[in-house]
Amino acid sequence: xxxxxxxxxxxxxxxxxxxxxxxxxxxxxxxxxxxxxxxxxxxxxxxxxxxxxxxxxxxxxxxxxxxxxxxxxxxxxxxxxxxxxxxxxxxxxxxxxxxxxxxxxxxxxxxxxxxxxxxxxxxxxxxxxxxxxxxxxxxxxxxxxxx
Numbered sequence: 590x591x592x593x594x595x596x597x598x599x600x601x602x603x604x605x606x607x608x609x610x611x612x613x614x615x616x617x618x619x620x621x622x623x624x625x626x627x628x629x630x631x632x633x634x635x636x637x638x639x640x641x642x643x644x645x646x647x648x649x650x651x652x653x654x655x656x657x658x659x660x661x662x663x664x665x666x667x668x669x670x671x672x673x674x675x676x677x678x679x680x681x682x683x684x685x686x687x688x689x690x691x692x693x694x695x696x697x698x699x700x701x702x703x704x705x706x707x708x709x710x711x712x713x714x715x716x717x718x719x720x721x722x723x724x725x726x727x728x729x730x731x732x733x734x735x736x
Contacts, residue, residue, distance in 0.1 A: 597647070600714050604648040607706045611685055614699055619691040627672035629687060632723075633664025639683045639723040642707045643716050646726055652679040661724040681723070682707070 629635045650658055653676070659667035668676045674684070682703045686696050704720065711718040721729075 596714060597651075600644060600710060600716075601648055601651050603710055604644050604707075607703060607710075608648075608682065608685065610706075611682055611699065611703050614702070615685060618695050618699070619686075619688055623688045623690070625673070625677075627669050627674070629689060630666040630669035630674065631664060632666070637687075639666070639681065639687075640720050641681045641683065641723050641726050642704070642711070642721075643719055644707055644710050644714075645681045646730060649676060649679050649681070650730075652676070658727055658730050661727040664724070666723065667727065 629637065632638055646658070661667050666674075668674060668680075674680055683700070686699050686703070688696065708718050710716070
């Protein structure tokens with residue numbers, strides 16, 4: 590049990606390091622400042638989807654201070670309240686990268702780079718690599734918590 594906890598702590602630390610690296614890349618490469626208006630958090634209205642990996646879900650779960658993941662019954666992220674992200678510090682890589690004002694090619698490049706890093710984490714820690722829609726990930730995780 591203690592060994593598993595140490596592995597989990599290392600995994601979460603490495604996710605944080607990936608996010609720190611990503612934030613630096615975004616600051617250097619993406620032009621166009623995000624207004625943090627929250628419009629893109631309404632995926633259905635904005636006509637896009639957010640995909641996440643298991644390490645990212647684990648990272649968010651660990652940083653919710655004992656709260657459970659929220660289900661996503663609609664096309665809107667359940668962590669966006671009154672137009673603001675309530676988990677901004679722990680948000681997923683896709684949330685960090687997407688910017689409606691920035692170059693989509695650079696965003697794609699950053700997405701590919703960060704996914705390689707997250708996939709490598711899955712391989713390192715023997716975690717199944719899954720790249721899944723946020724709603725599916727949240728609903729699946731909350732459904733298994735209730736049973």
